[in-house]
Amino acid sequence: MEIYSPVDQITFEIPSAIELYIKRDDLIHPFISGNKWRKLKYLIAKAQVENKKTLVTFGGAYSNHLLATACAAALKGFKSVGFVRGEELDASNNTLFLCEQFGMQLIFVDRIAYLDKHALFQKHFNEHPSAFFIDEGGRSDEAILGCAELIAELPQSYDHIVIAAGTGSTVCGILNGCEKHQLNTKIHAVVVHKGLAEIENYVAEKSTYKNFQIHSEFHFGAYAKTSPNLISFMKNFQQNTGILLDPVYTAKALYALYQFIENGTIKPHEKVLFIHTGGLIGSLGMKSLLA
Numbered sequence: 001m002e003i004y005s006p007v008d009q010i011t012f013e014i015p016s017a018i019e020l021y022i023k024r025d026d027l028i029h030p031f032i033s034g035n036k037w038r039k040l041k042y043l044i045a046k047a048q049v050e051n052k053k054t055l056v057t058f059g060g061a062y063s064n065h066l067l068a069t070a071c072a073a074a075l076k077g078f079k080s081v082g083f084v085r086g087e088e089l090d091a092s093n094n095t096l097f098l099c100e101q102f103g104m105q106l107i108f109v110d111r112i113a114y115l116d117k118h119a120l121f122q123k124h125f126n127e128h129p130s131a132f133f134i135d136e137g138g139r140s141d142e143a144i145l146g147c148a149e150l151i152a153e154l155p156q157s158y159d160h161i162v163i164a165a166g167t168g169s170t171v172c173g174i175l176n177g178c179e180k181h182q183l184n185t186k187i188h189a190v191v192v193h194k195g196l197a198e199i200e201n202y203v204a205e206k207s208t209y210k211n212f213q214i215h216s217e218f219h220f221g222a223y224a225k226t227s228p229n230l231i232s233f234m235k236n237f238q239q240n241t242g243i244l245l246d247p248v249y250t251a252k253a254l255y256a257l258y259q260f261i262e263n264g265t266i267k268p269h270e271k272v273l274f275i276h277t278g279g280l281i282g283s284l285g286m287k288s289l290l291a
């Protein structure tokens, strides 16, 4: 798949001595948006090499990853199955509706069963050797490899890169990309939930690049929790730049970036890149919060 992800400069509420750029991965594809194609690319290649026919994956009711997998499977000639966390749910929300439009079979499971994804896969697909397991959020070494490629697309070097972290695969890829290209950019991973230790361990296991900082103070209470302050920041940014954010990932990470400018973490005469990791369809599930 040919990808389109330009780097745009943003001046909105940025001191004139600082240059802010945004890597527009949100423009890669309407449904395989942000980091999603990068994360799926090598997983799909592996599934093709292994002659698999069905991509099986996992997500919550508003999972951007489920939707991206459903669409990518349809695009690449696979069937797809999505285990959805919550047996009380149905496919009436926008994300799950679109998953079904792309032919994904949805299996709703209770929150306890959902915890053990390998057990679910074994139970349902033991007899199906053509089924291919993709972890929640696409978390995998293949995802890290795909995300590392972003660094080679950058038109210049930056003093800082700021990015949202959920499973940590994307940030590991960015760190490995920086290592490969011998950069000394400082990477800021903004953790959008309370699972800081998990991300720290994952990064320590998967990357040797040392110039990074993991920020744990911007989760706004927990995964998918927000605050009036965050929502008003997000709306203000959107209305002044024409770039949509989502309240679960990108708004939190960009909010953190503006704080870094305010508190001196990012200094005058430095260049900073924000990576827009997509997530816009998932945020339609939070319309009531944003209204």
Ligand SMILES: Cc1ncc(COP(=O)(O)O)c(C=O)c1O
Pocket: 034, 035, 064, 065, 137, 164, 165, 166, 167, 168, 169, 170, 171, 246, 249, 250, 277, 278, 279, 280
């Ligand atoms: C929009 C968006 N941004 C960022 C992330 C975080 O990526 P990762 O899970 O690789 O840390 C996700 C989750 O996959 C996401 O959907």
